[in-house]
Amino acid sequence: MVQSIVIVGGGSAGWITANLLNAHCQRAGRKTQITLVESPDIPTIGVGEATVPTIRRTLNDIGLPERDLLVSAEATFKTLIRFQNWNAGESYDHPFDRRRRPLTDDAVSRWTAQNNLPFDRSFSALTQLADDNVAPKSPRQAQYQGSFPYAYHLDAVKLANRLASFGRERGIQHRLCNVTDVTVSPEGLISAVNTDHGDALAADLYIDCTGFRSALLGGALGVKMRSFAKYLLCDRAVTMRIPYDVHKPERLLTYTLATARDAGWQWDINLQNRRGIGYVYSSAFLNEDAAEAALRQHEGRHCDQLEARHIRFTSGKRQVSWKGNCVAVGLSDGFLEPLESSGLYLIEFAGLAIATMLDDFAAAPKATARYYNRISDELYDEILGFLNLHYVISTRRDTPFWQAATADEAILDDLRDRLELWKRRSPTQFDFPGADRLFAQDSYEFILHGMKYVDGPVSGAPGVPDLSALVGKSRAELPEQEALLALVQRAAAVQA
Ligand SMILES: Cc1cc2nc3c(=O)[nH]c(=O)nc-3n(C[C@H](O)[C@H](O)[C@H](O)COP(=O)(O)OP(=O)(O)OC[C@H]3O[C@@H](n4cnc5c(N)ncnc54)[C@H](O)[C@@H]3O)c2cc1C
Structure with a gap:
């Protein structure tokens, strides 16, 4: 039996995986100790605001009430992606129904x-x-039921923070320290992750959620990337947060706006208290300054005083996701540019698959790793x-x-x-x-x-x-998104 799991990394990948595993182990009556190690110095990526409908099943599985999610992550409802200008001047939707x-x-x-x-x-x-x-x-x-399929727009940092407190309350051990190095046996298995607090944390299974650093799978175990850059040209993003006290749109959109631009495309996501915007582009055709200028110009003068963040990424995947007793989840395993919001879905898929395969891993570790790698590759290829x-x-x-x-x-x-x-x-x-x-x-x-x-x-x-x-009938019976969110906020305030 898998008795102990160490997860390194406290972003969305770390906390979704930790909570999924914890919920599954507790429901199965397994006494598996889950420890999550998170660096107090390395920030999370801080983006990942649009989801797909499976997120409802995942959060329900974890046990987080929907109202809690809507309040703590400032979430809004997402029912489709609206694509603009992907053929010049045209617009179309990719809806969830x-x-x-x-x-x-x-x-x-x-x-x-x-x-x-x-x-x-x-x-x-x-x-x-x-x-x-x-x-x-x-x-x-x-909760998590609707008249139509839906997902959310959410604040990824706030979601991770809420999942952290939720997980701690349910027995996940949380260590705030840096993993400085990893001890690997001659057989290629991890025997401990060592921290700057002087601990050597040993476990039956190690989950690498260290983001693009991929400290365990890519770093300690040396698993290389398979690049998708030939097919997905974008490799940079410049992002901004527009608080509603700086500028509020007329209404909160129930969709992600994905507008094609000269060297990529731009997202526009409405949360409860701010918008998130980002220009995803190819560095072969646009430099950082020009991308930021294009984002600011598109948004208007009200964003002049707001800070922009620049993010570099690669669309690609590790050659294997699971090696020996280590599996990578989230950006440490791979990334496909954010156009169809697949990042959190890949984490949901991995967390659920690992939870389902824990007994397999204890009984047949090599077959489990091989099989997991196959289904993970297939999923990446499908999304690609x-x-x-x-x-x-x-x-x-x-x-x-x-x-x-x-x-x-x-x-x-x-x-x-x-x-x-x-x-x-x-x-x-x-x-x-x-x-x-x-x-x-x-x-x-x-x-x-x-x-x-x-x-x-x-x-x-x-x-x-x-x-x-x-x-x-739906127009008559269903509320507008802002009215529903106001009701949720009022109910949460009364409960508090
Ligand atoms: C531009 C962009 C836009 C995106 N948009 C979307 C979207 O709309 N929808 C979506 O689903 N996904 C999106 N994604 C993907 C999404 O952001 C990620 O999948 C998600 O946030 C998971 O990140 P992560 O937890 O793997 O990594 P991170 O958030 O980077 O977290 C890494 C964690 O590891 C810790 N860490 C690192 N090294 C160490 C160490 N040595 N010791 C201890 N801790 C360590 C850090 O402190 C941090 O807690 C987007 C990604 C990018 C780049």
């Missing part, structure tokens, strides 16, 4: 005949509700393909960045064949083998049709569903 099947062939021809109808509006109610700022749930619905799609089918050629991002050599081989097929037809279920994918047929349809890539009709007997009754 799925088009309904089966619909009739007749409806297919109707959609084809009315091809000037936007695909997203035809097949998703959330795209229409987002215009009116409608929340995906009512105050009467149970989906992100690559957003760029390579763009019709933009107006800047050197867009010429490079759409060039033939930037297309993933795996995607290339499917793109040839999708030019003539919409994706079918057979284009997405494998269970439980993060991005499958529906997601691809919204991107491919949103970008007007497909010439033929939508396949698989879909058509234009009549969403008017659903949209009308």
Whole structure:
């Protein structure tokens, strides 16, 4: 049995993983001691504000009440991503609700005949509700349940802080110190992590959550990166926080805005008390000063006095995520640029998989590591393909960045064949083998049709569903996001 786990790193990866493992062990009646070591000197990355709907399952699994999350992480509801300018001057949505099947062939021809109808509006109610700022749930619905699928925008630093106190209250040991070196046995197993407090912390399993430093897996065990830079050109971000007392938008958006720019794209995320904005760009086409100037110019004069942060990153993944008795989770394992908010999802997936495999690891450590590495690679490759799609089918050629991002050599081989097929037809279920994918047929349809890539009709007997009754009923019954958040805040204040 795995009796002790040492996690190094106290960002989102460290605290989500620690809490998931703790909750699973406690439910299974296992007495596994979890210790999280966090540097008091090295800050967390401080970004990671947009999530995908699985976050609800994860936080519920951990046991954090939804109201607690909304208050402590200043979270808002996210129901879709709105893409602007990925084809010059155009806009489309990637919503979390799925088009309904089966619909009739007749409806297919109707959609084809009315091809000037936007695909997203035809097949998703959330795209229409987002215009009116409608929340995906009512105050009467149970926590983490809604009328539509939803995720959150949240303050990543505040979420990690809340998960830290939540985990400590439930028995996770928290050490504030620096891991200065790692003792590795001749067999290549970690036997202790050594801290600047003079401790040598030993465990059955070590989890590396040290962010881009990757102190255990990359550093002590020497596992190299596999780069995705050929397919995802962006490698920098410049970010700002805009408090609402400096500038408040007319309404709090229920979506992430992802606007394509000359050398990448820009996010705009509305939290309860501030916005987070960031220009993700390629350093081959823009330098830091020019990127910051572009971000400031786009935002307006009200951000003149606000500080900007510059972040360097690489899209890539360690050649193996699990080696011996060490597994890396979060940025220490890998990163795919933030376009579809997959960073926290990768952590949720890893934390849940490790929790499920603890007994496997005790019984068959090598097979467990090999199997975990396979599923982890498959997941990264799946997300890589989906992100690559957003760029390579763009019709933009107006800047050197867009010429490079759409060039033939930037297309993933795996995607290339499917793109040839999708030019003539919409994706079918057979284009997405494998269970439980993060991005499958529906997601691809919204991107491919949103970008007007497909010439033929939508396949698989879909058509234009009549969403008017659903949209009308939802508008009547569901509150606006700000009204719902105000209710949550009032209830929390009364409880306190
Ligand atoms: C520009 C950008 C935008 C992003 N946007 C999103 C998004 O919208 N949605 C999303 O899901 N994800 C996003 N991500 C990814 C997301 O930020 C990360 O996946 C997430 O924050 C996890 O980070 P982490 O915990 O792995 O690393 P970090 O936050 O960097 O934490 C590392 C931790 O390790 C500790 N540490 C390091 N070295 C030592 C040591 N020697 N001893 C002790 N402790 C140590 C540090 O103190 C820190 O606590 C984004 C990432 C980037 C770069």
